Amino acid sequence: MSKLYKIFTGSIVVPLVAIIFGLIVGAIIMLVGGYDPLLAYQSLFEQVFGNLYDFGETLREITPLILTGLAVAFAFRAGLFNIGGEGQFIVGMTAATFVGIKVTGLPSIIHAPLALIAGALCGGLWAAIAGYLKAKRGVNEVITTIMLNWTALYLGNYIVNSFLLPEGMDHSEEIQPTASISIQSLVNFFNDARMHWGMLLAVLASVFFYYFLWKSKQGYELRAVGFNPNAAEYAGMNVGRNVVKAMFISGVFAGLAGAVQVLGVFHYQSIMSGSPGIGFDGIAVALIGMNHPFGILLGGSLFGILTYGSAGMSFGAGVPPELIRIVIGSIIFFIAAQGIVRWVLKPLYSKRKKEKVL
Amino acid sequence: MSAAPPVLELKGITKRFPGIVANDSISLKLNKGEIHALLGENGAGKSTLMNIVFGLYQPDEGSIDINGQPVLIDNPNKAIDLGIGMVHQHFKLVEPFTVTENIILGMEPRKGINLDYKTASAKIKALSEQYGLKVNPNAKIHDISVGMQQRVEILKTLYRGADILIFDEPTAVLTPQEISELMEIMRRLVAEGKSIILITHKLKEIMQISDVVTIIRRGKVIDTVKTSESSPHELAEKMVGRSVSFKVDKKPAEPKEAVLQVNNISAKNKDGVPVLDGLSLTLRAGEILGVAGVDGNGQSELIEALTGLRKIDSGSIKVLSQEISNLPPRKVIESGVSHIPEDRHKHGLVLDFSMKENMVLETYYKEPYNRKGFLDYDAIGKQAKRLIEHFDVRTPSMDTLARSLSGGNQQKAIIAREIDKNPDLLIAAQPTRGLDVGAIEFVQRQLIAQRDQGKAVLLISFELDEIMNVSDRIVVIYEGRIVGEVYPESTNDQELGLMMAGSTAGGKAHE
Amino acid sequence: MKKTFKLSIVMLLALTVVLAGCGNKKSETNGSASTSEGSSKSDIKIGMVTDVGGVNDKSFNQSAWEGLQQLQKDKGVKAEYLQSTKSDDYNTNLNKFVKGKYALTWGIGMSLGDAVGTVAKQNPDAKLAIIDAVVDAPNVKSVTFAENEGSFLVGVVAGKMTKTNKIGFVGGIKLPVIERFAAGFKAGVLAVNPNAEVNINYTGAFDKPDLGKTAAATQYNNGADIIFQAAGGTGTGVFNEALGRVKSGQKVWVIGVDKDQSLEFPDVTLTSMVKRVDEAVKRVSQEVIDGTFKGGQETLTLKDNGVGIPDTSSKYVPADVLKLVEDYKAKIVSGEIKVPEK
Structure with a gap:
């Protein structure tokens, strides 16, 4: 009974209604702008599910979003706000590229995991810098992670520029074929969509997130520290170490996102003039997913579908890509401002309750 | 009763929350010029009822009359318009603002577009003289004492024209001196024609000041009686539902070997100010040592030093001859120290954890709860179930969040967890703060039971009654050092009070 | 009261959905009408994918x-285009056209080189073309330009017209393409004015006008009075800096790139090194229409009129200088002058 009640008041209905509201607001804006919203949403749907290639590419789009979403949510569960997913993503990407190019002569079964691990570890260590500063010096992690984003961007460019750049190119050499995590059979099946093992990794990462946080001893500590650092310290937990650990694991997720993008999608790393944005999108994904790993699987999927589908909207209905960002923005707005959704939903509930009483 | 209708009448108020009925058909009459006490244990439904009166909740059934007219109160502004004012337990003041600014906040008199401070000040001055509420209107809230802040809250309601004042546990945060001043103010208020509802679980105050008492238990009105025709014993029984003894029964202590030896420790607080200054004390197995003192004389820092939460600069702390000073908290816990913290929300519980998870907060990393890095929730559940049953923690289930339990049950859970670790030394800091009679009795019995089992118990409390009733031996802390040692049989409140104020004349000086 | 209000919001939102539904039917017919109109003339569809710079x-x-x-x-x-918002989009956007059976799919800009190569290999029946990069595939036409030759000509203009004998060059990322611009430009300046000093600066980005503005400010402050920008969107910043200075009475010039930028910044554009991307696109697309499309590489030079300066240059550039430019052009075309690429 109480569980049923919870489902209807809390966890599922509100985000769903928020998504619907977001779509409606997007539709209104499209109508105002002179575009046809239903055709646009139909095009979006077709772009994503219309054929195998696009469906595969949608999965490709979703994968890093899930990982960066997990990164943000994990830190959040430990009471930390990791805005540095972007930087950790780039560091993970650069490390994976470096190992993918410079390490030679290994069989694929070793090389590819090695590159992945390098990316994940470096992403984790990058985030742990912010964690360490927070634990030892009390520096707010929001500030340090933002600053580390820029450091990561230029560091990544520097490394590519200095060590990995072939003459006359704007991106690094290709990684060794042994480091690739593309799945050729799936690529063929999905008509050349860039399918890779990272997709499976993202799902496994969500499962890991769940088990680690809610079933393991260390996860128990992290959550205790996140909810109430004073009580955690009182109970004998080392708060500082947990902060560093939480940031490290958070960074591992983001670093992994960067690594799978290189090893599974691009197979090289470009010189970036600006942040790729996937780390920031992770904040929105975590928000949509309500910081729960399985919510993030759904949130990342939604975000990825909307992002990938935006090309369909502009192609099929002439809607500019900026507008789909407004739709995404509206959905996030309604989820973040749950109060509004609840407020609008309230009469429906209270009416039902009253009927029961009478 | 015949001439004027009651100023406030509640008729059959019922309020349901998921899983519980917080108020079950409650009726209550408040007459003009009356202090009507609302007595009940924590979680009995007093606050819910008052939130309904103040318009924060809507009743599912029942109605409210004011001066004989039925009214609908659907938000606090409506309540204020109807002349209802609420003095909350936790003050709702803007700290950096002055007294005047806080009082007029939201009701600022204007002259054109400017604030009309003159009118406001004059009105506040008139009010404070009329009711004897002395405050400095230009002081900032964070500069004045808690008692003063409460006066500001009262003035706030009066400024808004309240005729019915609701006091929610007004004495919980006050010193004895401030409590008697508050009593004076309340008498003055009713003398001037106001009517008061006093929510409390302190029988002493009810007997002192109220005219009528309504006792609520588990959401239902048990009885409404005239205070003059009742007795504390009768009230307590009605509130708890069984007979209660106020005197704590205990055998004489049989102190054995020294468990805790604190020798000449010094420490600074977080601002770098020295707060412990060469403090020494000894505590033996099988005795309860009470630490009396006025708040802010180093009690918190002493507890923190003993539990590893604060570094000491010099001196030594030994538990069973093992040095524990400056060890991390876990090492201290493992050397046999349990701690019922002063602030259960801040330190004692993770409020967003389930009861189950809270019960293993200090032991989760040990077998059988931790199996190869993963928590065995079956084992944890078994342990939690055992503690919850054994210590009678009233919770809907083990998976209920600690946050949603009443204060008394939260405290019971903490005590269960701490005692179950079978410690050599039990530190109890303000263990009964904010608890009702039944829960206080329970907690104090548990402390004595621990002593009888041969544990050493250190009781730190600001409540003199508690110190006197429970301790076997009392030391007085003043400005970071122990200034005297007495025995409860051979001392009295006055002597202790003098020592707490820094005079060593009464007791023998402590070495 | 309040509840009615809330309910009415719900109703309003629901109504919007219905309205949106109605709107859909109408425009769907519109949509099909316009398609049929388009296909009445020719069934050939040509798609183009931009880089992150956008259309x-x-x-x-x-x-x-x-x-x-x-x-x-x-x-x-x-004709249709798709804008890429990030580099992930290159493949999918190209594929959108290729899988949509477009007769020809353009990738614009060298950053699409790899994507065009991949997609071409995966779809050997599709026809693709790329600007500014060389993709070695039988079904891809790669079009590059002899930027060094065109840059030589604007270098001549700059060398002749500088008053301070200091000339700036602001490039985007230091890529071979951009280096060709710089090398040709410098050679042109020095050919007519050996005393002039050419200061070369790379901002490291094609989409950062703020960097362009800073770089231009530095150059102008150092005494340069003419800047040749080869920096894409970053170059807009160069123009804006120059506009600000001209407004406050300073006499400075910018030499535009790729397009005739005097159309956009008439007050400060001395001349432009025009790359006839439009001509290249038209020409190769025409080959598809005619059925003569063949893969391979083509470099458009001065000789092909693939690069050069626009006629609007005469607005600020005196006739004798333009005459000199014509002379040099003849010499380059004839092979008498060999313009360096680095």
């Missing part, structure tokens, strides 16, 4: 799209 980059993406629009108007082919 309004005032540079080669825009130039390419203008070429396709021209073609759509003249030949009745159906």
